[in-house]
Amino acid sequence: METVSRAATGVTRSRTPRPRADALRNRERIVTAAREMFVEFGPDVPLDEVARRAAVGNATLYRNFPDRAALVHEVVLAVTSRTTDRAEEAAAEESDPFAALSRFVHAAADERIGALCPMLSGGFDKDHPELLAERRRLEEAVEGLVSRAMSAGRLRTDIAVGDVLVALSQLTRPLPGTGCLHIDRFTHRHLQLFLDGLEAPARSELPGTAATLEDLRRRP
Amino acid sequence: METVSRAATGVTRSRTPRPRADALRNRERIVTAAREMFVEFGPDVPLDEVARRAAVGNATLYRNFPDRAALVHEVVLAVTSRTTDRAEEAAAEESDPFAALSRFVHAAADERIGALCPMLSGGFDKDHPELLAERRRLEEAVEGLVSRAMSAGRLRTDIAVGDVLVALSQLTRPLPGTGCLHIDRFTHRHLQLFLDGLEAPARSELPGTAATLEDLRRRP
């Protein structure tokens, strides 16, 4: 359950006579390197550097991903997918609904969900069907966590899944160039403070209105 | 006109004979444009674009700021300073110490304190004396807000000024390319949730240890 629940699908169906083993490995290495370097240096990191980190020639990268947008697409997909896995794990394995939400939030930080933020800016298709589907899957999983915690009276009722995901992403956004060193020192503290603020009973009245992920995606 | 104004100034300190009025105005416009564009498009925005927004030639920008680092320096200084002003205002004008902290947090968001985050990455001297001093000033002001709220029993005691400022910065970090549109829709909600988490009594035990701004700056 750990790894690529999505990327490895759809291989043995059609005409394509099976990708070669080393090619698959290369592709995987590129995505991994890209994820790491996007996290560490931001989404403008030179693709040649990504290729070097992946230990492949730059043209191999371009063979697999025609342009930067394609690579970003893949990384966003991977991070979203892995994060969703964490949400489903938390839902399945934690009996206390607020503990489940809490576990997910901290796990999502470790998956570097915050790295998605800067990537959402670039010129890539945020409405791509694959992405849309994966985002829906994430939203549903987190929606499950939220609604159960809310039903149990553990979560304040004036927030929605969008609030959780956006704040979570912001709080875990990496600082380019720092190598994420501060994440382990501070981020989990701040996430915990945020979770404390989410807990019922509400200690204040919130401005604005709760929102879904789709609201975020749209131009407001 | 030039000679008159120069002759009229009675200052005998330095060699520089007081900059011309339009030169000062230009410098100010550049800093303002840079602050806006750093917020809107991130710290990698082309300097030619900044110059255009400021309605000056690019060479004028370089006359005032020898390189990008110098401009970033100035903007960081300005944002820090303005944010400090907000902290001092809040301290002076709010009687309730937690309300003061709260007011500061929301005001700092409007000053785009979050824009500092990405700028702290680039190759500019974070230890410059001017910056150090301004950061100290900010830290002291916020330290005042925090300690008073804590003394009044309104703030949980396991946090420190570093927690407030870092989380505040992260939660208000702009998404490049979005024109900050989401700030007004979501950010203040999430700040409020964070503030609720800060309030005493503490609802959880925090991982890690509280820290100052200087801790953040260092390589851990």
Added chain:
Amino acid sequence: METVSRAATGVTRSRTPRPRADALRNRERIVTAAREMFVEFGPDVPLDEVARRAAVGNATLYRNFPDRAALVHEVVLAVTSRTTDRAEEAAAEESDPFAALSRFVHAAADERIGALCPMLSGGFDKDHPELLAERRRLEEAVEGLVSRAMSAGRLRTDIAVGDVLVALSQLTRPLPGTGCLHIDRFTHRHLQLFLDGLEAPARSELPGTAATLEDLRRRP
């Protein structure tokens, strides 16, 4: 009358406070170098080489012409314009109408009208208004030459201006890499043979139908 009858126009009109002298010179040098190198090596010649021949930095080329298409556009415009000038000269200065046409054909070869052929392939806007206008002007001028020669009974009547211009272009198309050396040795011979074929009375019946330049431009 020799040179840039078009490029030098429209300078002193508007807001733009007059381009600097050296900038104009640079622009002119770039266009000249591009024309020469397109002729000599074809339209795929590296732009860095064009810049080198023009003795400017490559970025200067890109400042003046955002991409290859813009540069091709300018060169096509220049060649067309200069060729039109030759047509008008011939019309004005030759009394015999067939001699006028003949003089134009040979002069157009010297203007390297054949270099237009390969450039018409690339991804640039062949319907740009400027180009359209210039092409019309050329067509009108040559149409004048043709119709007068035809009226005088010197030209066969089953051809049209498109035939003259297309065949002329083809016969004078440079061979990339040869430095046009063969032009002076052979091209004028073949043009003369073609002219002899154009002369009345017609010695054969032509297949197909006569056409205008616009017909050529369209996807047939």
Added chain:
Amino acid sequence: METVSRAATGVTRSRTPRPRADALRNRERIVTAAREMFVEFGPDVPLDEVARRAAVGNATLYRNFPDRAALVHEVVLAVTSRTTDRAEEAAAEESDPFAALSRFVHAAADERIGALCPMLSGGFDKDHPELLAERRRLEEAVEGLVSRAMSAGRLRTDIAVGDVLVALSQLTRPLPGTGCLHIDRFTHRHLQLFLDGLEAPARSELPGTAATLEDLRRRP
């Protein structure tokens, strides 16, 4: 008579144990695809595209032709050979000597002899013995057509085989990217005009001197 009058020569001398049938077919398909695509897109067409059109892997192409020059060599050879075939056909089947020349000229256009022009530029060995021999064969065949037409008094006497072949090539040179669509609409008209100019009696005095194909090849 159609195809490889030269390449398939059944010499059984050497070591190579006769290529497999599918290998031969592949080689043939590559040459055909290359010829078509050189005509359609020019001699710089990516070899991967040629391989795709030939429906073979790119490495298969490189197995048969070590580099682009080798492929160009083969295509030039093939086109030259097929054109020579047309010349010999015309000589054999037409009783009127000028009609034979005329028939050859139009047939050569259909063989895309014009596509040779751009290929003669690239970095391939134009003096390769095979090519030299083939070019001689073509020249002899056309020389036969020319001299017989001239002897019959049907052809002006101030031209030579080089004039015919060069002008013929130029007039039929494809415009890259157009898919040769204009060939059928215009080229045969212009060839006819050229033939009319070739016919005796000469209507003008030609500049320069007549030349052979070898003259063309040399740097003058």
Added chain:
DNA sequence: GATGAATGAGGCTTCATTCAT
């Protein structure tokens, strides 16, 4: 023998910075 994949060199284009008016 045939193939898909990998590679490095090279062209295009942008941008921080410097220069000439």
Added chain:
DNA sequence: GATGAATGAAGCCTCATTCAT
């Protein structure tokens, strides 16, 4: 002092060619 223009270094991407299955 202010400006537009010039520049070289660097990133993106393509393609001829080589390698591993």
